[in-house]
Amino acid sequence: MITANRTLAQVLVALGIGSVIGCCIGGIVLAVLAGYPIVVSALSPTSTPSPTPTVRVLPTITLAPTLTRTPTFAPTPLDVSATLTPLATRTPLALRATPKPVTPHFWLARPVPPNAPTQHPALTYLYGTTARGDYDVHHGVEFVNPTGTPVLAVGDGVIVTAGNDTQQRLCGDDGKRVCGRDVNFYGNLVVLQLDRAYNGQRVFALYGHLSKINVNVGDRVKTGEILGEVGMTGIALGPHLHFEVRVGVNDYAHTRNPILWLVPLNGRGVLAGRLSDGKGNLQRGAIVNLYRAEPETFLYGIETYSRDDAPPVNSDDEFGENFAFPDLVPGDYIVRVHNQPYATRVTVEAGKLTFIEFGQ
Ligand SMILES: [Zn+2]
Helix, strand or coil: CCCCCCCCHHHHHHHHHCCCCCCCCCCCCCCCCCCCCCCCCCCCCCCCCCCCCEEECCCCCCCCCCCCCCCCCCCCCCCCCCCCCCCCCCCCCCCCCCCCCCCCCCCCCCCCCCCCCCCCCCCCHCCCCCCCCCCCCCCCCEEEECCEEEEECCCCCCHHHHEEECCCEEEECCCEECCCCCCCCCEEEEEEEECCEECCCEEEEEEEEECCEEECCCEEEEECCEEEECCCCCCCCCCCEEEEEECCCCHHHEEEEEHHCCCCCCCCCCEEEEECCCCCEEEEEEEEEEECCCCCCCEEEEECCCCCCCCCCCCCCCCCEEEEEEECCCEEEEECCCCCCCEEEECCCCCCCEEEEEEE
């Protein structure tokens, strides 16, 4: 196991890989997907364990995107294959279906330009996850790009925080609340407050670890305007953009999953869901594995949100989700929960949000 205290070199050795795309928050190192020690799901046999858990697939929702982009990056590696083994029959969790409207709010443009080397969030350290227990619960997502890559305004708004948090508390309405888990966290950071409010709440976008800041508090900016450049200030161990969405208050306790706010890359869709225990409690730190449907091929797994008491990460006010897959190629997928009998087939469509619920 990798620990947060290990050095980069130790992590490389531990992972047995030769390349690392990213880095970190609190001693975090992100491995390239191809080299990441993906946990392979055990699959249920062709004959589904009995009784079969109920999975409700909520209708997908068509967006009216107002942004057009031309992504140039290579798609997320999807050629990971796995040897599949039958899953022992388990007693499914008690199920309870609670109808819930899903209203997507893909309001935000992408924070890095179309020619940036990486335009999608690093899959190994998504919002609410811990890199399989090795790191602090993540309150944002990482866009791993070289130092100097421009970071862009994701919407029209005003700059409410711009500076270095090495010795200062810069967030909150008074500019005196800690921005991250502690001071000395994000280094050079910018927080943009959108002009648009969400159910009466303010929406903020945070850009952390910048090498350069181009704006000042009070500046008005338009979507796509350059706010600064990617760097590795603060506790970052390598260059990347830490991107965060905050709803209501500009502080570390009010984050949300950016994947549910960023417009999907052109031609891609989002798959999100809620895994609970049937009593309404979210299952934390479970592994949700994604497979291409035909032929059934393991792609990668992500964690459901973990508990973080300092302070917690948050589900969307309307969705109540605890996992989300970003920027998927449209098509049919199978979602299986590792070591649990939950499985379902879903269709992902370009520009849409598909939402699934397990366990209720
Ligand atoms: Zn981060």
